[in-house]
Amino acid sequence: MPEPLIVAHQLVKRFGDFTAVDGIDVQVQPGEVFGFLGPNGAGKSSTMRMIGCVSPVTSGSLRLFGLDPATHGAKIRARIGVVPQLDTLDTELSVQENLWLYGRFFDLPRAEAKRRAVELLEFAQLSDRADSVVDNLSGGMKRRLSIARSLINNPELLLLDEPTTGLDPQARHVLWDRLYRLKQEGVTQVLTTHYMDEAEQLCDRLVVMDHGRIVAEGSPRSLIEQWSTREVLELRFPAGTNDTNAAQLAGIGERQELLPDRVLVYAHDGEAALVEAHARGLQPESALVRRASLEDVFLLLTGRSLAD
Amino acid sequence: MAQHSTTPARSASPAGTLATYRRLWKMNLLSSLVQPLLYLLGLGVGVGSLVDRNTGSGAVLGTSSYVAFVVPGLLVTTAMGLGAGESMWPVMGGLKWQRGYHGIAATPLDARDIVLGHATWIAIRCAIAASAVAIVLALFPDTRSWGLAPSVLVAMLVGVSFAMPIMALSIGAERDGMFPAIQRFVVIPLFLFGGAFYPLSQLPVGVQWVAKIAPLWHGVVVARGFTTGQVDWPGVAGHLGYVALWVVAGTAIATRRMRGKLYT
Numbered sequence: 163m164p165e166p167l168i169v170a171h172q173l174v175k176r177f178g179d180f181t182a183v184d185g186i187d188v189q190v191q192p193g194e195v196f197g198f199l200g201p202n203g204a205g206k207s208s209t210m211r212m213i214g215c216v217s218p219v220t221s222g223s224l225r226l227f228g229l230d231p232a233t234h235g236a237k238i239r240a241r242i243g244v245v246p247q248l249d250t251l252d253t254e255l256s257v258q259e260n261l262w263l264y265g266r267f268f269d270l271p272r273a274e275a276k277r278r279a280v281e282l283l284e285f286a287q288l289s290d291r292a293d294s295v296v297d298n299l300s301g302g303m304k305r306r307l308s309i310a311r312s313l314i315n316n317p318e319l320l321l322l323d324e325p326t327t328g329l330d331p332q333a334r335h336v337l338w339d340r341l342y343r344l345k346q347e348g349v350t351q352v353l354t355t356h357y358m359d360e361a362e363q364l365c366d367r368l369v370v371m372d373h374g375r376i377v378a379e380g381s382p383r384s385l386i387e388q389w390s391t392r393e394v395l396e397l398r399f400p401a402g403t404n405d406t407n408a409a410q411l412a413g414i415g416e417r418q419e420l421l422p423d424r425v426l427v428y429a430h431d432g433e434a435a436l437v438e439a440h441a442r443g444l445q446p447e448s449a450l451v452r453r454a455s456l457e458d459v460f461l462l463l464t465g466r467s468l469a470d
Numbered sequence: 471m472a473q474h475s476t477t478p479a480r481s482a483s484p485a486g487t488l489a490t491y492r493r494l495w496k497m498n499l500l501s502s503l504v505q506p507l508l509y510l511l512g513l514g515v516g517v518g519s520l521v522d523r524n525t526g527s528g529a530v531l532g533t534s535s536y537v538a539f540v541v542p543g544l545l546v547t548t549a550m551g552l553g554a555g556e557s558m559w560p561v562m563g564g565l566k567w568q569r570g571y572h573g574i575a576a577t578p579l580d581a582r583d584i585v586l587g588h589a590t591w592i593a594i595r596c597a598i599a600a601s602a603v604a605i606v607l608a609l610f611p612d613t614r615s616w617g618l619a620p621s622v623l624v625a626m627l628v629g630v631s632f633a634m635p636i637m638a639l640s641i642g643a644e645r646d647g648m649f650p651a652i653q654r655f656v657v658i659p660l661f662l663f664g665g666a667f668y669p670l671s672q673l674p675v676g677v678q679w680v681a682k683i684a685p686l687w688h689g690v691v692v693a694r695g696f697t698t699g700q701v702d703w704p705g706v707a708g709h710l711g712y713v714a715l716w717v718v719a720g721t722a723i724a725t726r727r728m729r730g731k732l733y734t
Contacts, residue, residue, distance in 0.1 A: 177734075216575050216733050236578040250573030267577040315577075 165228065167192045167319055167350050168213060172222035175208045175374075182208035184374035185222065190352060192318075195345050197361045197368035198354040199456070201464060205374040206354035207247060210323050213352060215239050226319070240268060243312030247323040249304050251296045251311070258283065258292040261311055268315040278314055285340065286310035302333030309340060313349075320344065322353040326360060338363055358456040372464040382456055389462055390454035391416050393432035397425045397439065397446040407444055414438050419461060428458070502552060502599035506544045507606060510613075513667060514540050530669055533698050541613050542693030543666030545621050548603055549596040549629030550686055554657050556592045557637035558649040564588075565641065565731055572732060581729035585721060588637070589630060596629030597622060617696030624696070624710070628689035631713045632657075634720025641727040660686045685713040 168190040175183040183205040190196045198206040211217035212224060215235040224231055226238045251260050258279050265275030283289045286306040296304065305325065312320060325341070326334040341364055345351060355361050361368055362382045370378040370385070378385055395415065399407045408425045411418055415429030429435035432451030439446070518536035521527050533539040564571035564584075571584055579587075600622040607613040636652060643649075663677060664670075665687040670678045681687050688709035695701045 214576055216572075218733065236580060239576060240578040244576040246569075246572065246576070248569060250569040250571075250576075252570055252573075253568055264573070264577070267574055267579050269578070311573075 164192050166190060167194075167227065168196075168352070169225045170209075170213075170222065171224075173209070173212065173219060173224055174221040175205070175212060175217065176220045181374055183212070183220075186369075186371070186374075186376050188369065188376070190350065192350050193345075193348050195341075195351040195353070195364055195366050197365035198352070198371055199356070199358075199361050199368050199460065200354075200371035201356060204371040204464075206371055207323055208374075209371075210321055210352070210354055214242065214244050214321050240315065241317060242319045242321060243315065243317035245305075245308050245312045245320070245322040245325055247327070249308050251304060251307060253297040254295065256293050256295055257288055257299070257307055260296060260307060261314055264311045265314045270315065275314065278316075282310040282313055285313070285343075287336070300333075302329050302336065305329060305333070305337060306340070309337070313344075317349065319350045319352065322351060324354055324356070326355070326357065334360070358460065362456055370460060370463050377463045378459065385459050386454050386456060389459040391428040392430050392454060393428075393435075394452055394454050394458055395427040395429055395432040395435045395439075396448075396450040396452065397427065397444075398423065398448045399425065399446055407446070410442055410444055411439060414442075419458075426458070426461075428454070499598070499602055502548060503602050503606065505551075506548045506603045509667075510537070510540065510544055510607075514613075530671070532669075532700070533694075535612060537612050538698065539694070540667055541607055541615075541618075542621055542624075542697050543690050544607075545600050545603055545618070545625045546628050546686065546689045546693055547661050547664075547666050549600050549625035550632050550660070551657060552596050552599050553592055553629030553631070553633035554636050554652065556595060557588075557633040558640050558652065559646060561588070561637050561640040562643060562646055562649075571728070575732040581732055582725050584732075585637070585725045585728050589634060589721060592633045593626050593630050597626040600625035600629075615697050615699065617693075617699060620696045621693035624689050624693045627710065627713055627717070628685050631685040631689075631716040631720070634717050634724055636720075638720055638724040638727055641724060641731055656684075660684050665690050685716045688713050 166189040168188065170186060170188040172185045172187065173183055174181065174185055186205075186209065188196075188209075198209060200206050208217065212219055212231070213226065215226070215231040215238045218232065227241060229238050231238055252263065255263065261279035261282060262272070262275045265278060266272070270278065279292075280289075283292055286309060288303060288306060288310065291299065291303065296307065299307065309322075309325070322341070326337050329337065338360070341351065341353075345364075351364075353360075353364065355364075365382060367379070367381050368385070369376045378389065380388065397407075397411075404420060404422075404425060408418055408420050411425065411427060415427040415435045417428050419426040419428070427435050427439070436449050436451060439449075514537040518540070521531075521536040527536070528534065531539045574584055575581070604618040604622050608618055639648070639652070660681065663673060664681050664684060670681055670687060673681070692706050692709045695706060
């Protein structure tokens, strides 16, 4: 196995009394797409900022490319690309000017920056908007430009902090496609998200974070297999009757999860569970059998849904 | 007021980076010209005609005419206003609104580069604005002198000497509410009582001392030496050294605070 690109050991980040990251161990291999999954405030962004060498490590150790961010921050930053949670584009400059200028920050020669910009605009499907002022772009286009900009220095590692938050479904799929292409080109990616489908689509391996700690780790598939049943039965009852109905489900499937709007029954055979529920005289307004997803893993591990 | 969220990079050729900087050419030269010219006309011609009729005023002013006295004040106050403005809203924009500084912080550049880059940008703007004023002043016999050229550089230095301490304040500011206060309680009072439009000796001694704390008066005295041809070189060195102290201290504090904001 090649040398890991990122090695974090007992990594801690504190802000005053508040512990944002509470002793995590992470290794990311070259070429891997690695995800940090968790609700808001779980410590994902703090972790990403430490990896991006813009936030000093409180304790523990962190190495990227074998280098210590405390002493080689600028050197490491030269080799990574960052797509921040909030766009930091220069909204008064044009699309291509944003790329040129950012390239200059990496000391790219001007000709090189311009050549890269043409390629990246193609990649981000923004070639026809090269001269548009950023202010006039849609949210999805700005996000794509942020990704294009983060690639101006040919990074070996790309950090994406909630890359598709706030985008419509179509824009998200375009972005996912671009990220998948980067993966095929061998660019290592580390991303945070609170979208389960995004994590399942993109990540080779991920960790679930909660309260600054890692509560589970593995591939999306293995996490589902480890933490959930194969199928899930979703039942909706008339408003206000969830509690009483859920009580009558006791013993069906492996366990139940009571949500504000529905009851989840975890079972290896969802149809059989539904048949049994009907046999007990329960009459849900709707019933749905589906495969278990990361959302279910998340619900079990953190006790809350990701939307919280 | 134009927003500048990004700064020229630390690079072998800052001019090269600036060349890509469309805003440099878009910036409104006219607006930085109009104000000093209005003052030149209003004060120089209006007030000047009164002052010059007053026998003995020449001795107090130390110049041939009131207009000649006002010229360096116009150059230096133009740069002061520009330097102050450019280090308020644009700096907050870089940190909080457009967040361009955070984008730069993720590159090999760091807080020091950002502060020095923005300082360079402000210096260039001040120099261009002061040059434009100087060129117009050179059109008229009463205000024309070779001293305008070094005075442009003095004005640039004064502009930066205001910009850097104000930048240090702006970096720490939570909201932009303090900016109008800086304008009203620092920039405008200095404009009126800083020795630009009449000799400081006309003011009570206490006020004189307060005015002398700020860099403005020192710059005006040096520029006036150049435009009137009465250059006192040791004085020039002392005054400019004092102005440079503001630049150095402001830059050091701004850099430290910028690092604290960007790398937390």
